[in-house]
Amino acid sequence: xxxxxxxxxxxVKLYVKLSVSKxxxxxxxxYVLEGFRLITDAVNEKxxxxxxxxTEEAYEKYSSMLSQADLKEVxxxxxxxxxxxxxxxxxxxxxxxxxxxxxxxxxxxxxIRKDGKYLVLHQLQDPGNLGMIIRTADAVGVDGVILSExxxxxxxxxxxxxxxxxxxxxxxxxxxxxxxxxxxENNGIxxxxxxxxSDAYDLRKCTFEGGCAVFIGNEGNGLPADIAGRCTxxxxxxxxxxxxxxxxxxxxxxxxxxxxxx
Amino acid sequence: xxxxxxxxxxxVKLYVKLSVSKxxxxxxxxYVLEGFRLITDAVNEKxxxxxxxxTEEAYEKYSSMLSQADLKEVxxxxxxxxxxxxxxxxxxxxxxxxxxxxxxxxxxxxxIRKDGKYLVLHQLQDPGNLGMIIRTADAVGVDGVILSExxxxxxxxxxxxxxxxxxxxxxxxxxxxxxxxxxxENNGIxxxxxxxxSDAYDLRKCTFEGGCAVFIGNEGNGLPADIAGRCTxxxxxxxxxxxxxxxxxxxxxxxxxxxxxx
Numbered sequence: 001x002x003x004x005x006x007x008x009x010x011x012v013k014l015y016v017k018l019s020v021s022k023x024x025x026x027x028x029x030x031y032v033l034e035g036f037r038l039i040t041d042a043v044n045e046k047x048x049x050x051x052x053x054x055t056e057e058a059y060e061k062y063s064s065m066l067s068q069a070d071l072k073e074v075x076x077x078x079x080x081x082x083x084x085x086x087x088x089x090x091x092x093x094x095x096x097x098x099x100x101x102x103x104x105x106x107x108x109x110x111x112i113r114k115d116g117k118y119l120v121l122h123q124l125q126d127p128g129n130l131g132m133i134i135r136t137a138d139a140v141g142v143d144g145v146i147l148s149e150x151x152x153x154x155x156x157x158x159x160x161x162x163x164x165x166x167x168x169x170x171x172x173x174x175x176x177x178x179x180x181x182x183x184x185e186n187n188g189i190x191x192x193x194x195x196x197x198s199d200a201y202d203l204r205k206c207t208f209e210g211g212c213a214v215f216i217g218n219e220g221n222g223l224p225a226d227i228a229g230r231c232t233x234x235x236x237x238x239x240x241x242x243x244x245x246x247x248x249x250x251x252x253x254x255x256x257x258x259x260x261x262x
Numbered sequence: 263x264x265x266x267x268x269x270x271x272x273x274v275k276l277y278v279k280l281s282v283s284k285x286x287x288x289x290x291x292x293y294v295l296e297g298f299r300l301i302t303d304a305v306n307e308k309x310x311x312x313x314x315x316x317t318e319e320a321y322e323k324y325s326s327m328l329s330q331a332d333l334k335e336v337x338x339x340x341x342x343x344x345x346x347x348x349x350x351x352x353x354x355x356x357x358x359x360x361x362x363x364x365x366x367x368x369x370x371x372x373x374i375r376k377d378g379k380y381l382v383l384h385q386l387q388d389p390g391n392l393g394m395i396i397r398t399a400d401a402v403g404v405d406g407v408i409l410s411e412x413x414x415x416x417x418x419x420x421x422x423x424x425x426x427x428x429x430x431x432x433x434x435x436x437x438x439x440x441x442x443x444x445x446x447e448n449n450g451i452x453x454x455x456x457x458x459x460s461d462a463y464d465l466r467k468c469t470f471e472g473g474c475a476v477f478i479g480n481e482g483n484g485l486p487a488d489i490a491g492r493c494t495x496x497x498x499x500x501x502x503x504x505x506x507x508x509x510x511x512x513x514x515x516x517x518x519x520x521x522x523x524x
Contacts, residue, residue: 132512135512139504142503165504242400246397250398250511254519260502
C-alpha cells in the first residue's frame with residue numbers, strides 16, 4: 001500500500017481540518033477519532049466510519065484486530081509514522097485515526113418514551129464534564145441524554161472523555177426548550193431541576209417514579225431561573241460539608257445515580 | 263511600593279520554582295496558589311501564606327478586599343503586569359499569586375476518630391480527579407481524606423481543582439498501608455474496597471454504620487488485590503448500563519454520597 005507522507009494529501013488535510021475546526025465538523029457532518037480503543041468501540045457500535053488512517057507501525061500492530069467485514073465500507077490509508085505524530089492530538093500517539101459520520105438527526109418524539117429516564121444538560125460548557133457525564137449516564141443506564149445549548153458534542157475532547165459511550169448512548173441535541181418541555185408534558189414525564197438551594201426538595205427523598213428527566217445547568221451559573229421554574233420539581237443535593245457546590249459533572253453523576261436506583 | 267519587573271528577583275524566582283518543581287515543593291515544604299478566590303479561601307481558612315504577589319492592576323482591584331489583619335504576617339510584593347503574565351499558569355491571569363507553607367504533618371492516630379467517615383485514595387494518579395474528589399468530600403461532609411501513593415497533593419493543578427477545599431478538608435498523606443489498616447482496626451473502623459466486580463456487595467445495600475473508610479484505587483487498574491482483600495467489605499457500583507467502569511472521581515463521588523447519606 002502507498003504510504004502517505006505529506007500533510008497536503010487531501011484525506012489527511014480533511015482529517016486535520018475536522019480535528020481542529022468546529023465549523024468544518026458542522027458543515028460536513030463528520031468528526032474525528034483517535035486511538036485504537038475508541039475506534040474499535042465505534043466499529044462495534046456500528047458508527048459510520050468513513051476512513052481509517054494507520055501509521056506503518058500501527059498497521060502492523062492493530063489492523064489484524066479489526067475484522068475485514070467491519071471495514072468493508074471503510075477506506076483504509078497508511079501514513080508515515082512521522083505524519084502520525086504530526087496529526088496526533090495526544091501525548092502518546094498510537095497512530096490510529098478515523099473520520100466518522102455523525103448519526104442522522106432524530107426527532108424528539110421518536111427519542112422520548114413515556115416511562116424513560118432522561119438527563120438534560122443545559123448550557124454545560126466544559127468538554128471534559130460533558131464527556132464524563134455521557135460516560136456515567138451510559139454506566140448507570142439511563143434512556144437518553146439531551147443537550148441544550150451545550151458545548152459541541154463532536155469535539156475531540158468530548159468524544160475522548162466519553163470513553164466510547166458516545167457511540168452507545170442515545171443523545172439528542174435540542175434546539176428548543178419549549179419543544180422539550182411540551183414533549184415531556186405530552187408523555188407524562190416529570191422534570192427535575194438540579195439547583196443549589198437548601199429550600200429545594202432533598203434529592204435523597206425524590207422517588208423518580210415513572211418517566212423522569214433531570215435538568216443540570218451550567219458550571220458557573222447553574223440552571224437559569226426560567227428553566228428551573230418550568231420543571232415539576234426543584235431538587236437539591238443537600239450538602240452536609242463546608243461548601244455548597246459540586247463540580248457539574250459530579251452533581252449530574254449523583255442525580256443519575258439516584259434516578260437510576262429508584 | 264517598588265514594582266518588581268524581573269524574573270530574576272529572588273522572590274519571583276522562588277515562586278516560579280515552586281510552581282514547576284515537585285522536588286522544590288517537597289524540599290521547601292511550600293507550594294503556590296494563583297487566583298484571588300483561591301488565595302482568599304486560603305486566608306479565610308488560616309492557611310500559612312508567606313508571600314502574596316499582586317500585579318499593579320491586580321493590586322488596585324483586589325488588595326482592599328483582603329483585610330490588613332489577615333495579611334499581618336504576609337509579605338506583599340508588587341510585580342509588573344507583564345511579569346504577572348509570564349509567571350501565570352492560567353489562560354486569563356488575574357495577577358494574584360501566593361507562596362504558602364504546607365500544614366505540619368499529622369500523626370495518623372490524631373487524625374482518625376472511632377466514628378469518623380474517611381475516604382482513602384490509593385495510587386490515584388490524575389491531578390484533576392484528586393482535586394475533584396477532595397472538593398466532593400468537602401461538600402458531602404466526610405471527616406477526612408487519606409492519600410496513599412497518590413499524585414502530589416500540592417501540585418498547582420490539584421490545588422486549583424479542589425476549588426479551595428484543600429484548605430478546609432482534613433487530609434492525611436499516608437506512607438504505610440499497614441499502619442492504616444491497623445489504625446482502622448484499633449478504632450473499629452470498617453473498610454470498604456470499591457471494586458468492579460458484579461459478585462461484590464452492592465453499594466446501594468451498604469449500611470456504612472459507625473466508623474467507615476472507603477478505599478478507591480487507581481484510574482486504570484483499580485485497587486490492588488491485596489489492598490481490596492484486606493478490607494472488611496468489597497463493594498461495587500452495580501452498573502445497569504452498557505459499560506462496566508466509571509471515572510475514578512465519579513466512583514469516589516458516588517461512594518461518598520452513599521456513605522454520607524447513611
